[in-house]
Amino acid sequence: MNTISETRQKSLLYLENVSVSFDGFKALNSLSFVVEPGELRAIIGPNGAGKTTMMDIITGKTRPDTGTVLFEDAIDLTKKDEADIAQLGIGRKFQKPTVFESHTIWDNLELALNRDRSVFATLFYTLSPEDEARIEEILSTIRLSHRKDELAANLSHGQKQWLEIGMLLAQEPKLLLVDEPVAGMTDAETAETAELLKEIAKTRSVVVVEHDMGFIRELGVKVTCLAEGSVLAEGSIDFVSNDPKVIENYLGR
Amino acid sequence: MGPRSDPLPALNEVGERELRRRRQSFFRSQGFRRGGTFRPADRGEIMTLKSLLQAFLACLILSFAAPSFAQSDPKPLIDALAKADFNEAEKLLGQIAASGDARVVPALNAFAEGDLYFRKSDNLVFIAKTAGSGFELIDPLTGASAGQAAKNAVTKIKVNNNLRRVIRSAMGGLTLLSADRAVRLQAADAVLRSPSPENLDLVEAALAKETDKEVKARMEEARAVSVLSSDRSIDEKRGAIETIKNLGGRNSLGILNSVSGSIDAGLKGDLDAAIAAIESEQQLWDMAQNVWYGLSLGSVLLLAAIGLAITFGVMGIINMAHGEMVMLGAYSTFVVQDVIRDNAPNLFDWSLAIALPVAFLVTGAVGLVIERGVIRFLYGRPLETLLATWGVSLILQQTIRSIFGPTNQEVGNPSWMSGSFPVGGMTITWNRMWIILFSMSIFVALLVLLKKSAFGLNMRAVTQNRRMASSMGIKTPWVDAFTFALGSGIAGIAGVALSQIDNVSPNLGQSYIIDSFMVVVFGGVGNLWGTLVGALSLGVLNKFLEPSVGAVLGKILVLVLIILFIQKRPRGLFALKGRAVEA
Amino acid sequence: MISGFVFRALEGKIVVAIAILLVIAILVPALNLLTPPDSALHIPTYAVSLFGKYLCYALLALALDLVWGYCGILSLGHGAFFALGGYAMGMYLMRQIGSRGVYGNPVLPDFMVFLNWKELPWFWHGFDWFVFAMAMVLVVPGLLAFIFGWFAFRSRVNGVYLSIITQAMTYALLLAFFRNDMGFGGNNGLTDFKDILGFPVQADGTRAVLFAMSAIMLAFCLLIASAIVRSKFGKVLVGVRDAESRVRFLGFRVENIKLFTFVVSAMMAGIAGALFVPQVGIINPGEFAPANSIEVVVWTAVGGRGTLIGPIIGAVLVNAGKSFFTGAFPEIWLYALGGLFIAVTLFLPKGIVGTVQHGLKARKAMKAAVEAEKGRDEAAPVAQAQAAE
Structure with missing residues (x-):
């Protein structure tokens, strides 16, 4: 008992026995999952393992049927909606890069900045010098400074992924959920993205969902393998990839 | 020809119900139990009475060869009517009825019609018929002509509604002893509808002789009704109340209510209990009638919406020209009937059956053209599709308006679509009945087509995973086109049915489009069963709201309820849940 | 803060448009009132009212564009807000008739006397007071939009579903206003107005002033719309249109954003309706007809949604076309309108203004791309250096 409550107290994100089903299909089956502050965690698993559903539940898009979802051991995320959760400090990158294509890259970042997001505050908002500096900083982090005035629609697929990560950074989250960040990227881009995520994880927790085993190896972090809605194995990449159940369910022989 | 409804179909339902009620009483008074033909012109009390009397007359002449009851000569009684006031006339009528002489029937008939006159010179009573500037006088008993008279030589014997009622019951009493079973049955009905104590002896005498079971039962009821207003013993009246209670229906309620003021205090309790029992039964029937109207409206909604359930529900196309497809179907019916009238009038009863494939092909073809010409460029842009198809709808409306003119076109009902029949305490019109059956069969046929046929399989494959279907060798563009054509064709078929109950004008479709979308959205997109349940429940809800708040407010x-409902369940009644799709 | 808000609005094209509207607001009435009728420059009064009507439609289209073009909410019920604003103005004008009505009742409008009503319904009180009536022009449509939007946006009714229920909303109001016992004149609506603020409605001078007011209000609303669109809020708005869930996951309350925009837009539509009624002299339930609301959509689409000038140009062009066709070839008009719906969606999805702007931007982008191509070679080593750190 003691260890469980200790785990909870230390955790940034705490999921216990979370289940959800859609029309009889159990997408999550008493899933338990803990992320500690400052941790970089990778999640793997076959299609339909519940990876995206888990992210939906953490970010308030889907309500679980049963189970506990706590943020910083105090905030019940099942009672909050997406905007609340985002404001609490959980950022999410979608599988398909989702940026504001008819805005410039600069505007995309400006919108993402962690400032008062109420209607009237945004109506009367003016860009302050420190906000400007912050955006410039992020632009250089995501290597898009030279294209800041272009429309986001003109970016390549990989650059859109980076812009989205940049937007998450501007949000200043405590926890970043990243869904398949390197899908459709070249090898060089993949390597750069791994660097970027490691950089980011220095100051906050990051959870990465990815299929690319090479990329996960490159991250070199603790891996959780999901299958059929619950955790199959957890540990280092070598430990998990040698687990017979994981091989059976996911990696194949 | 059924009544035409105005652009707000719901509004019209109230009028229609009123009409049905009248029809109902008409049928009863005619003694028609089922399948009678009905001409709207024959409405109204006087006409009813007249045809009743005429029917009786015909039978009487055949059956009453000899007077069989009391043998007093009615002639002086009839002549006495000349100087009688209303009260005296009522008494005289009682005596005339008691005479049991069937020869008085024409005189009574004439009296009720206001055709009974007396000659000023000798106070003799005659039946008068207009002849030139004056009257031809006819002997009231023999029917022989008694010569001409100037208009000012005779005076009309006044009649009022009370007297007409007395006449009606007298006639009933007179015919209760007929040898013809049908006449007796009608006579018992007549007594039942307007009971009087004067007839009681007659009824009982007839009852004693009666052998036919059905007629006997009817006469028992007639007796019970008459007993209540007579001075019989309390026990007898109690029995009568019981009999009337078992009879049920609006008329019984009226009879019981009419005697509730004059009834013995000891019977008050029984009477009130009987009234309450009939009322609650009546409420049940009213409820059933409301459900029926609701189902009927619901099936109309289903017809209008079912094509949309395919184009919108399955394909996701917002087709604002859907209503115009219905309209085109209705116009196809009009054209088919026009051709039939000119070339083969004897096929008219088949016109709807011929119009169905014609409408399906016409609207299906138009749908195909719309899909190939406009919609296929707009897949994945629902709002643009909405606008473009709205444009199509304007063009279709204007085209029809240019060809056929802006006014309503006359689409006839085949004989099997008109008339009605009673079920317990409610009336069911054939056209509504057929439309309900028709919409259900369309629904079933569509369900089978989608689930069982190869085309249905292709269609579901394309809507579920276009790229996969395409790589399996399915020609997705043609599946799209034919699915849309199918949805349009079904709207056209719906138009054939709706042409029977609604105005066929270029605006026909406009009045259905919003309702249809409401049905599909309410029922849940992509689910035919949802459309069925949605249509029927909205129809019934509408009909249940109507009596209390009126048609428009209903x-x-x-x-408003649907708008609120969509807030609660944005995907409708039968929405499929699923893993939330991203972005 | 406020000054920044307004200042941002005054970007090049908008300044020009506002200036043009203000010039029209002065010039047209002046040419109508000050030139002799036989002068070549004279604008007849009927034309002033007709143009005034177009300006009201333009304001309505602008209002719709704010929700549709910028926020992606295709409202098929904006005619309802327009009509409600119109009814609020109509009620004021009815009360101004006083005892000059056919029945001469000093308090009750004619139709109420006709229906044998004994006293004014509660919701008619206060409408004899101009300021109150004008407040209602904003409050009533705004309130309806608020209630409707509060429910709809909170439960995330989206896309075509929203369009369909907005249509149902205006349809329900159409049915309601047709009823005599609603107390808004039933089928006939409100008409036979006598004067506004003491000036006869029919007089040339009044009409000229109403025209000027229409132009000024349009300019004012254009300024407001521009300020909204160019603020950070406006950028969020476009974000909602293009990627709603991204906005949500960035922590914005999308329902509040939509609600605010919807209410502002409904109020603008209400203003348009209020200016429309005294110029055409009647308001009846026909204004609630769903077809009217959809027509507004085509004006906006023709001019160019997602631009501020587009809907104004679209509304004026389409309505001028309508006036011409319904006069010259009434048969053709519905074909033309229907064809316009199809043609615009198929061939001109950005509308006139949008297409022109897009053309200009594309040329600019081409130049920028060429520049960027040159710049990239210089920037690339820097990026690599950063990555290596």
């Missing part, structure tokens, strides 16, 4: 309330 419709508004239904709209």
Whole structure:
């Protein structure tokens, strides 16, 4: 008992026995999952393992049927909606890069900045010098400074992924959920993205969902393998990839 | 020809119900139990009475060869009517009836019609017929002509509604002893509808002789009704109340209510209990009638919406020209009937059956053209599709208006679509009945087509995973086109049915489009069963709201309820849940 | 803060448009009132009212564009807000008739006397007071939009579903206003107005002033719309249109954003309706007809949604076309309108203004791309250096 409550107290994100089903299909089956502050965690698993559903539940898009979802051991995320959760400090990158294509890259970042997001505050908002500096900083982090005035629609697929990560950074989250960040990227881009995520994880927790085993190896972090809605194995990449159940369910022989 | 409804179908339902009620009483008075033909012109009390009397007359002449009851000569009684006031006339009528002489029937008939006159010179009573500037006088008993008279030489014997009622019951009493079973049955009905104590002896005498079971039962009821207003013993009256209670229906309620003021205090309790029992039964029937009207409206909604359930529900196309497809179907019916009238009038009863494939092909073809010409460029842009198809709808409306003119076109009902029949305490019109059956069969046929046929399989494959279907060798563009054509064709078929109950004008479709979308959205997109349940429940809800808040407010309330409902369940009644799709 | 808000609005094209509207607001009435009728420059009064009507439609289209073009909410019920604003103005004008009505009742409008009503319904009180009536022009449509939007946006009714229920909303109001016992004149609506603020409605001078007011209000609303669109809020708005869930996951309350925009837009539509009624002299339930609301959509689409000038140009062009066709070839008009719906969606999805702007931007982008191509070679080593750190 003691260890469980200790785990909870230390955790940034705490999921216990979370289940959800859609029309009889159990997408999550008493899933338990803990992320500690400052941790970089990778999640793997076959299609339909519940990876995206888990992210939906953490970010308030889907309500679980049963189970506990706590943020910083105090905030019940099942009672909050997406905007609340985002404001609490959980950022999410979608599988398909989702940026504001008819805005410039600069505007995309400006919108993402962690400032008062109420209607009237945004109506009367003016860009302050420190906000400007912050955006410039992020632009250089995501290597898009030279294209800041272009429309986001003109970016390549990989650059859109980076812009989205940049937007998450501007949000200043405590926890970043990243869904398949390197899908459709070249090898060089993949390597750069791994660097970027490691950089980011220095100051906050990051959870990465990815299929690319090479990329996960490159991250070199603790891996959780999901299958059929619950955790199959957890540990280092070598430990998990040698687990017979994981091989059976996911990696194949 | 059924009544035409105005642009707000719901509004019209109230009028229609009133009409049905009248029809109902008409049928009863005619003694028609089922399948009688009905001409709207024959409405109204006087006409009813007249045809009743005429029917009796025909039978009487055949059956009453000899007077069989009391043998007093009615002639002086009839002549006495000349100087009688209303009260005296009522008494005289009682005596005339008691005479049991069937020869008085024409005189009574004439009296009720206001055709009974007396000659000023000798106070003799005659039946008068207009002849030139004066009257031809006819002997009231023999029917022989008694010569001409100037208009000012005779005076009309006044009649009022009370007297007409007395006449009616007298006639009933007179015919209760007929040898013809049908006449007796009608006579018992007549007594039942307007009971009087004077007839009681007659009824009982007839009852004693009666052998036919059905007629006997009817006469028992007639007796019970008459007993209540007579001075018989309390026990007898109690029995009568019981009999009337078992009879049920609006008329019984009227009879019981009419005697409730004059009834012995000891019977008050029984009477009230009987009234309450009939009322609650009546309420049940009213409820059933409301459900029926609701189902009927619901099936109309289903017809209008079912094509949309395919184009919108399955393909996701917002087709604002859907209503115009219905309209085109209705116009196809009109054209088919026009051709039949000119070339083969004897096929008219088949016109709807011929119009169905014609409408399906016409609207299906138009749908195909719309899909190939406009919609296929707009897949994945629902709002643009909405606008473009709205444009199509304007063009279709204007085209029809240019060809056929802006006014309503006359589409006839085949004989099997008109008339009605009673079920317990409610009346069911054939056209509504057929439309309900028709919409259900369309629904079933569509369900089978989608689930069982190869085309249905292709269609579901394309809507579920276009790229996969395409790589399996399915020609997705043609599946799209034919699915849309199918949805349009079904709208056209719906138009054939709706042409039977609604105005066929270029605006026909406009009045259905919002309702249809409401049905599909309410029922849940992509689910035919949802459309069925949605249509029927909205129809019934509408009909249940109508009596308390009126037709228009009822419709508004239904709209508001749907708007609120969509807030609660944005995907409708039968929405499929699923893993939330990203972005 | 406020000054920044307004200042941002005054970007090049908008300044020009506002200036043009203000010039029209002065010039047209002046040419109508000050030139002799036989002068070549004279604008007849009927034309002033007709143009005034177009300006009201333009304001309505602008209002719709704010929700549709910028926020992606295709409202098929904006005619309802327009009509409600119109009814609020109509009620004021009815009360101004006083005892000059056919029945001469000093308090009750004619139709109420006709229906044998004994006293004014509660919701008619206060409408004899101009300021109150004008407040209602904003409050009533705004309130309806608020209630409707509060429910709809909170439960995330989206896309075509929203369009369909907005249509149902205006349809329900159409049915309601047709009823005599609603107390808004039933089928006939409100008409036979006498004067506004003491000036006869029919007089040339009044009409000229109403025209000027229409132009000024349009300019004012254009300024407001521009300020909204160019603020950070406006950028969020476009974000909602293009990627709603991204906005949500960035922590914005999308329902509040939509609600605010919807209410502002409904109020603008209400203003348009209020200016429309005294110029055409009647308001009846027909204004609630769903077809009217959809027509507004085509004006906006023709001019160019997602631009501020587009809907104004679209509304004026389409309505001028309508006036011409319904006069010259009434048969053709519905074909033309229907064809316009199809043609615009198929061939001109950005509308006139949008297409022109897009053309200009594309040329600019081409130049920028060429520049960027040159710049990239210089920037690339820097990026690599950063990555290596």
